[in-house]
Amino acid sequence: MKDVYILAIESSCDETACSIVKNGREVLSNIISSQIEIHQKFGGVVPEVASRKHVENITGVVELAMKEANIEREDIDAVAVTYGPGLVGALLVGLQFAKGFAFSLGVPLIGVNHIEGHIAANYIQYKELEPPFVSLVVSGGHTFVVHVKDYDDFEVMGETRDDAAGEAFDKVARAMGLGYPGGPKIDQIAKEGNPLAIKFPKANFHEDTLDFSFSGLKSAVLNYLNSEKQRGNEINVPDVSASFQHAVVSVLVENAMKTIKSRNLDKIAVAGGVASNSSLRKALLQKGEEENVRILFPDAILCTDNAAMIGSAAYFQFIKGYRSGNDLNAKPGLSLGGR
Numbered sequence: 001m002k003d004v005y006i007l008a009i010e011s012s013c014d015e016t017a018c019s020i021v022k023n024g025r026e027v028l029s030n031i032i033s034s035q036i037e038i039h040q041k042f043g044g045v046v047p048e049v050a051s052r053k054h055v056e057n058i059t060g061v062v063e064l065a066m067k068e069a070n071i072e073r074e075d076i077d078a079v080a081v082t083y084g085p086g087l088v089g090a091l092l093v094g095l096q097f098a099k100g101f102a103f104s105l106g107v108p109l110i111g112v113n114h115i116e117g118h119i120a121a122n123y124i125q126y127k128e129l130e131p132p133f134v135s136l137v138v139s140g141g142h143t144f145v146v147h148v149k150d151y152d153d154f155e156v157m158g159e160t161r162d163d164a165a166g167e168a169f170d171k172v173a174r175a176m177g178l179g180y181p182g183g184p185k186i187d188q189i190a191k192e193g194n195p196l197a198i199k200f201p202k203a204n205f206h207e208d209t210l211d212f213s214f215s216g217l218k219s220a221v222l223n224y225l226n227s228e229k230q231r232g233n234e235i236n237v238p239d240v241s242a243s244f245q246h247a248v249v250s251v252l253v254e255n256a257m258k259t260i261k262s263r264n265l266d267k268i269a270v271a272g273g274v275a276s277n278s279s280l281r282k283a284l285l286q287k288g289e290e291e292n293v294r295i296l297f298p299d300a301i302l303c304t305d306n307a308a309m310i311g312s313a314a315y316f317q318f319i320k321g322y323r324s325g326n327d328l329n330a331k332p333g334l335s336l337g338g339r
């Protein structure tokens with residue numbers, strides 16, 4: 001079979017990214033232009049600023065991805081682009097660029113669901129990985145446990161009823177003045193703290209579901225910080241970070257293990273920005289060893305928002321014959337498995 005080269009674009013939040021992916025699993029280039037520094041001074045992503053920066057960056061990012069991959073325009077078989085979920089203005093910049101580029105090359109356009117992209121990062125990391133498996137998706141906007149039945153068939157087994165895991169990290173970090181994005185900061189500082197120092201509530205929704213709820217935990221941490229301040233006590237930031245992280249990680253591990261058992265599968269592939277968390281990695285690997293379940297994590301560069309994962313997801317759609325029309329629109333609220 002002829003090799004398939006996909007040029008993929010990702011612009012759903014605060015990263016402008018372009019990647020060239022060969023046959024869904026081989027990354028020829030993976031350019032990510034992060035806007036983190038710009039948004040840091042606001043304490044979070046400002047949508048209008050993000051859109052404007054995408055407009056400024058996208059041409060250069062695509063040119064660089066082509067150059068690094070060392071391929072010609074004629075080699076590209078399809079253009080893939082994230083069309084949701086995400087910030088509507090940010091998504092539209094990527095979409096318009098991708099449509100124009102695909103049209104000018106005379107190749108098909110493939111719209112990709114960002115969450116399905118995060119899961120596909122595992123196909124790049126583990127060249128032999130094929131469905132079925134369970135995926136734990138933990139990002140700034142989403143938290144799911146999913147039965148991945150096929151490359152294009154997902155059954156959501158549990159999801160968050162309120163905040164996402166990464167969002168909880170960001171909000172708690174902000175309350176302690178650690179800055180944005182909070183996940184990596186808490187991960188780092190928690191290494192010096194005691195995870196059992198403060199008992200925070202569990203972050204599951206109900207014992208009998210696989211759903212998550214992080215807003216109660218977040219409020220408990222914020223209340224703790226306020227009441228300690230009122231009493232004039234100094235906050236032990238490493239202890240609060242470690243105890244909060246422990247509460248998040250334990251429910252993620254628990255629900256992922258419950259899911260895999262309920263489906264009689266043997267692999268859990270973790271995906272999304274929070275998949276970089278060192279405590280989550282350690283706890284899941286340990287549990288996996290005890291229970292004979294293989295735990296998969298993409299490298300940090302594939303966990304964060306990137307276009308290589310979009311190119312991988314697009315490949316499996318491409319070979320199944322999926323194509324998007326030029327009327328493809330941004331879908332800010334697109335859910336996992338949704339079209």
Ligand code: KG4
Nearest residue numbers: 139140141166181183184273274277304305
């Ligand atoms: O997947 P991602 O890059 O963007 C979204 O699609 O949301 O995830 C970003 C989220 C942020 O909330 C960030 O704080 C969190 O991932 N994150 C982490 C770590 N690295 C990134 N959370 C915990 N520990 C980390 N090491």
Ligand code: ZN
Nearest residue numbers: 118139304305
């Ligand atoms: Zn993401």
